[in-house]
Amino acid sequence: MAYYIIYDSDTLYMQTSLEEDILETILLIQQNGDVPTQERILSHLSQPEASISTALEQCMHLDLIISGGSSGYHLTPAGRRAAEMISRKHAVLECFLKETLGLEAEAASREACLLEHDISEETINALDSFMQSKGGRCREHHRRPCPTPPASRPLLSFPEGEPLIVTFVSCPGRHRRLIDLGVIEGEPIIIRRKLHNEAVVISVKGCDIALSPEVASEIHARRSR
Amino acid sequence: MTRPLSCALIGNPSVGKSLIFNHLTGLGVEVSNYPGTTVDLMRGNVCFQREMIELVDLPGIYSLEGESEEETLVRGILKRKEVDILIAVLDATHLERNLYLLLQIAEYKIPMVIVLNMVDEAEKYGIEIDYDILSEKIGSPVIPTIASEGKNIEAIIDLATGKPSIPTVAVPYDHHVEAAVRSLTTVFGIERSAALQALVRPEGSDDLADSAQGLGAEIEKRHNMTPHQIIATNRHNFSHALAGEVTEQHSRPPRFDLDTILTRAFPGIPILIAMIIVILLLVFTAGAFFEDVIVTFFDVYAIEPFLALELPGIASAVGLSIIIALQAGMGIAFPYVFIFYLVISIIEDSGYLTRAAFLADHSMHRFGMHGQGIIPMVLGFGCSVPALMSVRLLTTRRERIIASVLVTMIPCSARTVVISGIVASFIGLAAAFSVYGIVFLLVFATGIVLSKVTPGQQFGMILEMSVLRVPRPDMVVKKAWTRLSEFLFIAMPLLLVSSVFLGIFEYLGLVSTFQDIITPYSEAVLGLPGFAATALLFGILRKEMAFETLVVLAGTADLGAVLSGVQLYIFAVVCVLFIPCISTIAVLIREIGKRWAILISLYTVAVGIIVGALLKIGMT
Numbered sequence: 149m150a151y152y153i154i155y156d157s158d159t160l161y162m163q164t165s166l167e168e169d170i171l172e173t174i175l176l177i178q179q180n181g182d183v184p185t186q187e188r189i190l191s192h193l194s195q196p197e198a199s200i201s202t203a204l205e206q207c208m209h210l211d212l213i214i215s216g217g218s219s220g221y222h223l224t225p226a227g228r229r230a231a232e233m234i235s236r237k238h239a240v241l242e243c244f245l246k247e248t249l250g251l252e253a254e255a256a257s258r259e260a261c262l263l264e265h266d267i268s269e270e271t272i273n274a275l276d277s278f279m280q281s282k283g284g285r286c287r288e289h290h291r292r293p294c295p296t297p298p299a300s301r302p303l304l305s306f307p308e309g310e311p312l313i314v315t316f317v318s319c320p321g322r323h324r325r326l327i328d329l330g331v332i333e334g335e336p337i338i339i340r341r342k343l344h345n346e347a348v349v350i351s352v353k354g355c356d357i358a359l360s361p362e363v364a365s366e367i368h369a370r371r372s373r
Numbered sequence: 374m375t376r377p378l379s380c381a382l383i384g385n386p387s388v389g390k391s392l393i394f395n396h397l398t399g400l401g402v403e404v405s406n407y408p409g410t411t412v413d414l415m416r417g418n419v420c421f422q423r424e425m426i427e428l429v430d431l432p433g434i435y436s437l438e439g440e441s442e443e444e445t446l447v448r449g450i451l452k453r454k455e456v457d458i459l460i461a462v463l464d465a466t467h468l469e470r471n472l473y474l475l476l477q478i479a480e481y482k483i484p485m486v487i488v489l490n491m492v493d494e495a496e497k498y499g500i501e502i503d504y505d506i507l508s509e510k511i512g513s514p515v516i517p518t519i520a521s522e523g524k525n526i527e528a529i530i531d532l533a534t535g536k537p538s539i540p541t542v543a544v545p546y547d548h549h550v551e552a553a554v555r556s557l558t559t560v561f562g563i564e565r566s567a568a569l570q571a572l573v574r575p576e577g578s579d580d581l582a583d584s585a586q587g588l589g590a591e592i593e594k595r596h597n598m599t600p601h602q603i604i605a606t607n608r609h610n611f612s613h614a615l616a617g618e619v620t621e622q623h624s625r626p627p628r629f630d631l632d633t634i635l636t637r638a639f640p641g642i643p644i645l646i647a648m649i650i651v652i653l654l655l656v657f658t659a660g661a662f663f664e665d666v667i668v669t670f671f672d673v674y675a676i677e678p679f680l681a682l683e684l685p686g687i688a689s690a691v692g693l694s695i696i697i698a699l700q701a702g703m704g705i706a707f708p709y710v711f712i713f714y715l716v717i718s719i720i721e722d723s724g725y726l727t728r729a730a731f732l733a734d735h736s737m738h739r740f741g742m743h744g745q746g747i748i749p750m751v752l753g754f755g756c757s758v759p760a761l762m763s764v765r766l767l768t769t770r771r772e773r774i775i776a777s778v779l780v781t782m783i784p785c786s787a788r789t790v791v792i793s794g795i796v797a798s799f800i801g802l803a804a805a806f807s808v809y810g811i812v813f814l815l816v817f818a819t820g821i822v823l824s825k826v827t828p829g830q831q832f833g834m835i836l837e838m839s840v841l842r843v844p845r846p847d848m849v850v851k852k853a854w855t856r857l858s859e860f861l862f863i864a865m866p867l868l869l870v871s872s873v874f875l876g877i878f879e880y881l882g883l884v885s886t887f888q889d890i891i892t893p894y895s896e897a898v899l900g901l902p903g904f905a906a907t908a909l910l911f912g913i914l915r916k917e918m919a920f921e922t923l924v925v926l927a928g929t930a931d932l933g934a935v936l937s938g939v940q941l942y943i944f945a946v947v948c949v950l951f952i953p954c955i956s957t958i959a960v961l962i963r964e965i966g967k968r969w970a971i972l973i974s975l976y977t978v979a980v981g982i983i984v985g986a987l988l989k990i991g992m993t
C-alpha cells in the first residue's frame with residue numbers, strides 16, 4: 149500500500165522528479181569528467197527513452213539546460229543551482245539516514261533518492277545544521293546515482309522466466325480471484341509460460357496459475373530489482 | 374437426545390480435505406485434483422468413543438469473499454455458525470497461500486483445529502514448519518498429517534472433540550479500515566467479521582450496507598484502492614510474514630519439471646492431441662468390445678429365454694421393453710461411462726487436465742468458452758452422458774449452456790456405430806468422413822453463433838495448475854464408480870419408462886399407426902420409407918438402436934438391397950444429428966434445467982430434419 153501511494157505521487161510529480169534527476173545526473177556526469185550526452189543520461193536513469201526525452205525538452209524549455217550538440221547538454225546557471233540543491237539534499241539526507249538513524253548504506257541512498265524530491269530547503273538547512281551540531285560527519289561524500297524504479301509495463305510485454313513485481317491490476321472488481329490468489333501490488337511473480345496467443349502461466353506464492361489473455365492483459369508489472 | 378457435534382473440513386481446493394473425509398467416514402466421496410469439483414456438500418458420520426460426530430466436507434475455496442457458488446455457500450455456513458468445530462486443512466507445501474484463507478476463517482470465531490497436510494511433500498521440498506509456533510500465533514491446535522498415507526488422521530478427531538480453542542489471531546488492517554470496522558461494529562452491534570464483510574461487499578439496501586458503502590467510498594478515495602484490495606493486501610502481507618516466521622526453507626533438491634514439455638505449444642499441443650486420440654481410440658475399441666459383450670449377454674441370457682417363456686401379449690411387451698432398457702442402460706454405462714471415467718479420473722488426478730485446459734484456452738474462446746471447455750468436448754466423442762456431467766466443471770452458466778449444446782451435437786461413439794455400420798459399409802469410407810464433415814461444420818457454426826447470442830458475461834480463465842502427481846488406483850476406481858452410479862441413478866428411470874411406453878405403443882399397434890402417419894411426410898421431406906422413420910424414433914433409446922431397428926424392420930441385414938445409397942446416407946445424417954438419446958436428455962435436464970433440455974432437443978430435431986431435407990433436394 150505504501151508502495152501504491154509512492155507510485156501514485158510518482159505519476160503526479162513524475163515530471164518534476166524526473167527533471168530533477170536529469171539535472172542531478174548531468175551534474176554528476178560532468179563532475180566525473182565526462183560529456184553528458186543523451187545516451188549517457190539514459191544509461192544512468194532506468195526510465196523509458198520517451199519520457200527522458202520529454203523531460204529533457206521540458207528542462208530546455210525552462211532554461212535549465214542547453215543542448216550543445218556533440219558536446220552534450222550543459223547546465224545553465226539556474227540549472228546548476230537546481231542540480232546542486234538536489235544533490236545537497238540527497239547528500240544531507242543520505243548522511244542523516246546512515247549516520248544518525250543507522251540505516252544500511254544501500255537503503256539510506258534509496259530512501260534519500262525518494263525524499264530528496266519532496267523535502268523543502270528550510271528543512272534541509274535545519275537538518276544540516278542539526279547534523280553539524282551533533283558532530284555527525286559523513287565519511288564518504290561521493291554519492292550513488294539514484295536508481296529510479298523500472299517502468300511499469302503490461303505483464304504480457306515481459307518474456308518467460310523473468311522475476312517481476314506486480315504494479316497494478318486494472319478492474320480489480322472483475323477479478324477478485326486474482327487478488328485472492330495473491331496477485332496484488334508489490335507481489336513478486338514469474339511468468340512460467342507464455343503461449344503465442346498470450347495465455348500465460350504465472351507463478352505466485354509458489355503456485356502456478358493459468359490465465360486467459362484477457363485476464364493477463366489487465367495485470368501490469370515491472371522488473372524486480 | 375442432544376444434537377451430535379458437527380465438524381466441518383474447510384480449506385483451499387486440492388489440499389486433501391476429501392481424502393481426510395473419506396478416511397474418517399469411510400463413505401464414498403469424490404476426491405479430485407481438479408480445482409473445485411467437490412461442489413456438493415458431503416456429510417458423513419464418525420463414531421468416536423461411542424459418540425456420533427457429524428463431519429461435513431465443505432467445497433474447496435480460495436477465499437470467503439468471492440462470488441462463486443462455493444464461496445457463497447461456505448460463507449453462509451460460517452456466518453450462521455452451522456458447525457461447532459472447524460477443521461482447517463492447510464497444504465504444507467503452500468503454507469503462505471493457505472494462511473490467507475485461514476486468517477479469514479479465524480475472523481468468524483469458531484473453535485478450530487488446524488490440519489497441516491502433505492508434510493511429507495513439504496519435507497521433500499526442504500520446507501520445515503514449526504508447528505508449535507504456528508499454533509501459538511494462530512491460537513488453535515495444529516496437527517501435521519499425511520492424508521495420502523492416512524498418517525495421523527485419527528488424531529484429528531481427538532483434537533476436534535477435545536474442545537479446541539477459538540483462534541486468537543487477528544490481522545492488523547490499515548488504520549482507516551480498522552476505524553471503519555470499529556464504527557460499524559459499535560453503531561450496528563455486529564461482529565468484526567460481519568463489519569469486514571460489509572466493507573468488502575456492501576450488499577442490500579439496509580442502513581448497514583449504506584454506511585459500509587459510504588465508509589468504503591471514503592477509504593477508496595484516500596487510498597486509491599477498494600476496501601477489498603486493501604483488506605486482501607493486509608491479509609496477504611500478514612500471511613507472508615507469518616509463513617516466514619514459522620517456516621525454514623532448506624536447500625531444495627533440483628527436480629525435473631514436466632511442465633517444460635507439457636505446457637509449451639510444442640510439444641505440449643501434439644501431446645494433448647495424442648492424448649485425445651488415445652482416449653477416443655480406447656472408447657472405440659474397448660468400449661465397443663465391452664458393449665458388444667454386454668448386448669450379446671442380454672440377448673442370449675435375457676431376451677431369448679424371456680421370449681421362450683411365451684408370455685401373453687402385454688406382459689411380454691412390457692417385460693421385453695424393460696429388458697431392452699436395461700440392455701441399453703448397461704450397454705452405455707459400463708463400457709462407455711465407466712471406461713471414460715476411469716481414463717478421465719486418471720488424467721484429472723494426475724493434474725494433466727489443468728494443463729490441457731491451459732493449452733486449449735485459445736481455441737475454446739471462439740466458441741465463447743475457456744480452456745476447461747475442452748474436457749466435455751473430448752468426452753463427447755465417447756459418450757454424451759459423461760461429457761454433459763463434466764460440464765459442471767465450467768464456471769459460468771453461459772459456458773455450461775454452450776458446452777451442453779455442442780456436446781449434444783458431437784457424434785458420440787454410438788453415432789459412430791451408425792456412421793460406420795451404414796455409411797462406411799454400404800457406401801464407402803469417404804462418404805462416412807463426409808458425414809463427420811457435415812456434423813463438425815454444424816458444431817462450429819452453432820458454437821460461433823451461440824458465443825454471440827448466449828446471455829451472460831464472459832470472464833477470463835483464472836485456473837490454478839494442479840501439482841502433477843501419480844494418481845492412486847483405488848481413488849481413480851472409486852471416483853469412476855461414484856460417477857457411474859450417478860449416471861445409472863439419473864438415466865435408468867427415464868430409460869425404463871420410455872422403453873416401456875414404446876413397448877406398449879408397439880403392442881397396441883400405435884407404432885404402425887405412427888408409421889402410416891409419418892410415411893407421407895418422411896417420403897416427402899427426407900425421401901425415406903416409413904419404417905426408416907420408425908427406426909429413427911427408436912434411436913431415442915440408444916443411438917445404435919436406430920441402426921438395429923432399421924435392420925429388423927427392413928427384414929434384412931443387407932440394407933443396400935432395400936434402400937438406395939442416398940437414402941442410407943440421409944438416414945445416417947439425420948440419425949446422427951437428430952434428437953439426443955434419452956440418457957442424454959436426462960442428464961441435460963439435471964445439469965442445465967428442463968427449459969434448455971427441451972430447447973436443445975428441439976434444435977437438434979430441427980437441424981436433423983432440415984439438413985436431411987436439404988440433402989434430399991441436393992442429391993436427387
